[in-house]
Amino acid sequence: MTMSSNLYNIMLVDDDRAFNFLNEKIIGFEKFASNISSFVEASKALDFLREAALSNPETLPDYIFLDINMPEMDGWEFMDKFKALPQPAVDKCKVFILTSSLNPIDIEKSKTYREVKGFASKPLTTEIISFIKTEKGNQFIILT
Amino acid sequence: MEVLTREQHAVLSSQALELLPEHLRQDPAMSQFLEAVNATYRNYENELKIAEVKNAEKQAVLLHQNQLLQETADRFKLAAKAWKVGIWEWNASTGDITWDDFMYEICGIKDKLEYDRDKMNWYKLFLEDDVPMITKAINELSDHKNNLEVEFRIVRQSDKKIRHLQIVALITRSAEGLPLRMVGVCMDITTERDTEREHTSLMKELIDKNRDLESFAFVVSHKLRAHSAKMMGIANVMQHEQAEAELKQHMVEELLKEASFFDQSLRELTELITIKRNTQEAKKLVLFKKTVQEVLEALQEEIAQSGASIDYNFDAAERVYATESAIYNMLLSLVSNSLKFRSESRPLVVSINSFTDNKYISLQVKDNGMGIDVERYGDKLFGLYRRFHSHIDGKGIGLHLVKTQVEILGGKIAVESALERETTFTINLPAINK
Numbered sequence: 001m002t003m004s005s006n007l008y009n010i011m012l013v014d015d016d017r018a019f020n021f022l023n024e025k026i027i028g029f030e031k032f033a034s035n036i037s038s039f040v041e042a043s044k045a046l047d048f049l050r051e052a053a054l055s056n057p058e059t060l061p062d063y064i065f066l067d068i069n070m071p072e073m074d075g076w077e078f079m080d081k082f083k084a085l086p087q088p089a090v091d092k093c094k095v096f097i098l099t100s101s102l103n104p105i106d107i108e109k110s111k112t113y114r115e116v117k118g119f120a121s122k123p124l125t126t127e128i129i130s131f132i133k134t135e136k137g138n139q140f141i142i143l144t
Numbered sequence: 145m146e147v148l149t150r151e152q153h154a155v156l157s158s159q160a161l162e163l164l165p166e167h168l169r170q171d172p173a174m175s176q177f178l179e180a181v182n183a184t185y186r187n188y189e190n191e192l193k194i195a196e197v198k199n200a201e202k203q204a205v206l207l208h209q210n211q212l213l214q215e216t217a218d219r220f221k222l223a224a225k226a227w228k229v230g231i232w233e234w235n236a237s238t239g240d241i242t243w244d245d246f247m248y249e250i251c252g253i254k255d256k257l258e259y260d261r262d263k264m265n266w267y268k269l270f271l272e273d274d275v276p277m278i279t280k281a282i283n284e285l286s287d288h289k290n291n292l293e294v295e296f297r298i299v300r301q302s303d304k305k306i307r308h309l310q311i312v313a314l315i316t317r318s319a320e321g322l323p324l325r326m327v328g329v330c331m332d333i334t335t336e337r338d339t340e341r342e343h344t345s346l347m348k349e350l351i352d353k354n355r356d357l358e359s360f361a362f363v364v365s366h367k368l369r370a371h372s373a374k375m376m377g378i379a380n381v382m383q384h385e386q387a388e389a390e391l392k393q394h395m396v397e398e399l400l401k402e403a404s405f406f407d408q409s410l411r412e413l414t415e416l417i418t419i420k421r422n423t424q425e426a427k428k429l430v431l432f433k434k435t436v437q438e439v440l441e442a443l444q445e446e447i448a449q450s451g452a453s454i455d456y457n458f459d460a461a462e463r464v465y466a467t468e469s470a471i472y473n474m475l476l477s478l479v480s481n482s483l484k485f486r487s488e489s490r491p492l493v494v495s496i497n498s499f500t501d502n503k504y505i506s507l508q509v510k511d512n513g514m515g516i517d518v519e520r521y522g523d524k525l526f527g528l529y530r531r532f533h534s535h536i537d538g539k540g541i542g543l544h545l546v547k548t549q550v551e552i553l554g555g556k557i558a559v560e561s562a563l564e565r566e567t568t569f570t571i572n573l574p575a576i577n578k
Contacts, residue, residue, distance in 0.1 A: 015534055016370075018398065022377040029386045041534045069366065071531035100370040103362050122370070123377025126384075 006133075007034035011061035013045045013078065014038075014098070015070040023065065023098075023124045030129045037061065042073035046081050053089035060089055063132070065098040065124065068106060075099070079113050096120055096132065102144060111140055118142065230330040236323040241266060250309065250332050252302030271297040271306060285323070290315045292328065308337040363528045364413060371406040375399060412541060416528075420548055425467045432458040432498055432507065435468065439475045446483050452492035454479070461498040464505045465576040470549040474507070477542040478569050482511035484536055487564060504555070504572040515563040525559060546571075 010033040012020045020038040027033045039045035045064075052059045068075035075097065083090065097110045100122045110116045118141030120128050128143050135141060224231065230247035234240070251269055253259045270278055274296040281294040292313040300307045313328025381387055382395040436456050440447065447454065464471065479494060486492040494511045516525065516532065524530050526547040529540040546569075550557045555573040 016374075018374060018402075019377065022374070022381055025381045025387075025391070026377075026384070029381075029384050069529075071534050100373040101366050102369060103366065122373035123380055125380055 008032060008062040009034065009060065010036045011045060011048075011064040011093070012036060012038040013042055013064065013070075013075075014067040015040050016067070019067070019122065026124050026126065027129065030126055032129050032133065035059075042066075042070055042075070042078040046073075046078065046085070049082070049085055049089045049093070053086035057088040057092070060092045062092065062094065064093050064095045065120075066095055068097060068099045068101055076109065079116065083113070083115060090115060096141075098122055098124060107142060107144075116140075119144070224329075228332050232328055232330060234326040234328075236325055247330060250300075250307075250330060251298060252300035254302065269298040269301070271299060273297075285315060285326075290317070292326070295333070306334075307332055308334045360528065367409060367413075367529050368406075371402060371409060374402050375406070378402060412539070416541070416545065416548075419545065419552075425469055427465055427467050429463045430466050430468050430471045431463050432456075432471070432496075433462065435471050436475055436496055439472060439479055442476065443480060443483065446480065450483050450486055450492055452483060452486065452494055454494040454496070456496040458498045461500040461505045464498075464507070464573050466553050466573060467549075470553060471507075473549060474546050474571060475509070477546045478509040481542060482509065482513055482567070484538070485516075485533070485567075486511070486513045489564075500575055502575055505575045507571045507573070508568060510566060510568040512566050515565055515567050516559065516561040517563060518559055518561050526557070 094117045097119045110119045121144040230250045231244045233242045295310045310331045310333045315326045316324045378399045482494045528544045531540040558570045561567040
């Protein structure tokens with residue numbers, strides 16, 4: 001794929017393949033990404049990020065859409081480990097929580113991570129993407 | 145001064161008059177003098193009479209007060225009897241302790257004489273754990289504190305039962321501030337404490353149940369949200385102007401699939417709620433052997449596919465008083481989990497057995513499968529819709545249901561595991577003799 005200034009590297013982390021498929025489609029339609037990498041296992045996504053940060057920082061995603069409820073490693077555990085990744089990864093990747101949860105506790109918890117830039121409720125929509133595209137500030141975005 | 149009676153006075157004065165010579169008796173001056181003496185005496189007599197009346201009044205008041213006191217005492221005795229209040233007194237100088245009859249009754253002492261022989265016998269009634277607390281309360285008394293209020297437990301002598309007693313006492317001190325005596329009441333508050341404890345545990349149970357319900361509501365809404373979110377996502381892709389016909393067709397299929405998953409989830413949920421609401425099914429003596437055989441028959445295909453060998457032994461405890469469907473479901477869930485999470489590197493061996501310590505009947509399912517990181521997941525293992533493997537399909541309902549059913553039967557479930565070695569689930573059910 002060609003690199004372009006307004007196309008981003010996107011990472012999807014969700015144990016539900018169907019959601020990853022739908023999100024890939026919407027992101028593709030909206031011309032939001034130059035590259036999408038989907039992971040059904042959070043630990044594999046972390047491995048990818050660690051590897052990229054050390055050997056190939058330009059392949060690091062600009063945005064990570066992260067599910068919370070996942071078997072084995074859940075979204076929170078992912079975040080705890082993400083914080084400890086090599087600096088290029090922590091600096092570059094903006095994490096958005098993308099979950100079907102509407103639990104206010106989850107929203108509050110996601111705010112406690114400096115690396116998490118927003119909380120969005122599934123499904124990923126054209127509206128959410130265009131909001132993220134235009135959002136330049138550092139304010140925590142809640143899209144539910 | 146002695147007081148003469150009216151009669152004595154009359155006799156004496158007439159005698160005195162006779163002692164006087166005749167002319168003096170006739171002398172008007174003497175008559176006047178005698179008259180004056182008599183008058184003085186009459187006055188005195190009157191005063192005396194008034195005083196007598198007053199005295200009678202005083203007596204009446206005293207009598208009345210006595211009566212009131214007696215009534216109060218009677219009422220107090222009645223109250224003491226009704227409330228089982230014992231009264232005791234401690235003499236600081238002699239160290240003697242005096243008890244009323246209720247004290248002996250409260251402490252369950254039948255032979256008072258024998259008990260009174262040793263002054264320190266009361267100390268032996270206390271429950272050992274409470275002795276430091278009582279000693280502390282008594283020691284604090286020496287610091288100018290005049291009231292003692294302490295609660296402790298004793299072993300009632302008549303039936304060796306533990307009773308909760310409460311003591312309230314007042315201390316009387318000398319002008320120098322030294323304790324002279326202490327008078328106190330003593331009440332058996334075991335019933336109150338038992339009720340209190342019952343209420344507290346009931347309250348805790350209710351709070352726990354409420355918390356469970358709240359989290360259940362969140363977990364369920366999240367589960368349902370996942371379905372509706374996916375259907376919305378599918379619809380979004382489907383109606384996007386850029387979606388090609390082929391994708392649209394695929395999305396229709398996905399939508400139908402998701403709708404049927406949604407439906408399935410709702411059905412499972414209804415079933416789960418029915419089970420949680422405590423089934424109407426009657427308990428009976430369930431034979432482990434028979435139930436296991438039914439489970440193994442139901443899982444015949446999976447067992448054959450996995451090449452597992454399954455053995456069972458229920459010699460130590462053959463049966464349990466429970467609902468048959470619950471035991472069946474527990475065994476079905478645990479055995480199918482063993483089959484599902486078997487290790488790729490060795491043939492699966494599942495052992496099912498039972499044992500008892502007379503308080504509990506335990507059912508154990510042990511396998512040599514993949515194992516579970518019990519330390520990492522803890523209680524989440526039994527959480528609703530919780531899954532722990534990315535590669536193995538599951539709904540996250542099985543273990544939650546097992547735990548729910550175990551708890552409805554008043555039992556507990558525990559899990560022990562070593563990763564890549566073995567997993568043992570132990571279900572302890574109350575042993576009810578029927």
